[in-house]
Amino acid sequence: MKKYLLDLRVKSVEQIHQRYVLIKLTDDKPLPEMLPGQFVEIRVDGSPNTFLRRPISINFVDIEANELWLLVAAVGEGTKKLALLKPGDMLNCLLPLGNGFTMPQSSEERILLVGGGVGVAPLLYMGAQMAKMGCIPTFLLGARTAKDLLMLDIFKSYGRVCVTTEDGSEGEKGFVTNHSLLQNERFDRIATCGPTPMMKAVARYSRKAQTECEASLENLMACGLGACLCCVEKTTEGNLCVCKDGPVFNIRKLLWQD
Amino acid sequence: MARLDVKIKDLELKNPVMTASGTFGYGLEFADLMPLDGIGGIIVKGTTLKPREGNDYPRMAETASGMLNCVGLQNKGVDYFCEHIYPQIKDINTNMIVNVSGSSPEDYAECAARIDALENIPAIELNISCPNVKDGGMAFGVTCAGASSVVKAVRERYHKTLIVKLSPNVTDISEIARAVEAEGADSVSLINTLMGMAIDIERRKTLLSINTGGLSGPAVKPVALRMVWQVAKAVKIPVVGLGGICNSKDAIEFLMAGATAIEIGTANFLDPAVSIKVRDGINEWLDSHGCKSVHEIIGVID
Known part of the structure; x- marks a missing residue:
């Protein structure tokens, strides 16, 4: 582009x-x-x-x-x-x-968007674009407390919203990966953005559930164009630039098998 | 419109503005953002005989008016460059120059020889000054004997314009410049980054994976300018100046200090089109000061 x-x-x-x-x-x-x-x-x-x-x-x-x-x-x-x-x-x-998330190919696809903290940001645009094509997203959003949940009303206008808070002040208590949704439903694809420990937990869940999963990384970067090679992430293809080859990566490419 | 063309041995530059290795990729990354053929040359990412993964993340830290990096020469090796990258860049209408690095004089020479065979690469910049790799790089550039050994080996197998990029992490950079001139270097470029460090005081850890890295950006400009001035007086071959150049005023300072051409590095991260603006700014300055050619200002500082 x-x-x-x-x-x-x-x-x-x-x-x-x-x-x-x-x-x-x-x-x-x-x-x-x-x-x-x-x-x-x-x-x-x-x-x-x-x-x-x-x-x-x-x-x-x-x-x-x-x-x-x-x-x-x-x-x-x-x-x-x-x-x-x-x-x-x-x-x-x-x-x-950079490259974006994989968009659904049909309105039938069940897509889960998992975000935490400021990492919810790109999921709003993703969900809105999905809704536009008739594919209603499920958002799973996590925060420390109810007041840390960002832009909840607008998320609700584009899809189903499930929430976890660490103190239980809204939604289910705990981390996103503890939400009952993940036990009760299956999805065709997951997109996640947020703190690295959260994304790694989502990746573990995805591997277990055999669900395709993409994560958006935010390594420190300088140029943003793939020129300086400062923001690299170790992958199955060697060091790749988060700015140019990401920021969205399929988790199978990441060396997150911990 | 003043004349901006300059020559470095057989290398003809339409203007003295080039982009520095490691800050401009292979040029292609910037093609949407500025006309690549508008500048005098593009020095592409450091290339080695064998592929290199580079250092671990984190590789970058912002510091006052500058940044530290310890990328460590990540590249896919010279054969990959020749087969996959060269075909994409060979028709860009400016001087595409390859920065060559290695871990032994033989490595450097073999890598240079393979690039010698590429018709549309008119010059190489020999990197004997990378502070971020243990096995080579700066190790050669900090002694006259080391620098001479690499340039000698490369000169035997490389027949086009040979620019040698010098390290500022030395006691007397003029001495190194004279040593590489004596071995047949056609030009020297300086400065590579200054070795530096930064610490996260809360985590009590350094900000870079290998603790130290190379400092670049406007923070280093006065040091770079002084070294260019010293070296320009010490050698007869043309000097290429770089280090913190962000605008045409900075570039003109380097030209006045004795640089025949200049490279723009870190500033490409701030404004990807900065090199064209520097070219235009040099031209405007020359016109407004009644200069017919850039040569009227090169080396005017005694």
């Missing part, structure tokens, strides 16, 4: 949680085509401490409103600066990067 370097305009910045902001970007021209699971490399401000681009996954693309949504966890210096953006600010974006 053709890549673009665009100065996008900040339409809104919404603080949806103590640590997370939802940034909506737009442009005068129609935004390029983007696939669920792809990401954007953002130039923060080029200042000495945040001078490399920051990779942020595509949370949602609203074609009618010509909006690109980014769900950003303000955890480091760069993402904290992004959280301070104001409507009207310009953001230099390199996009769309």
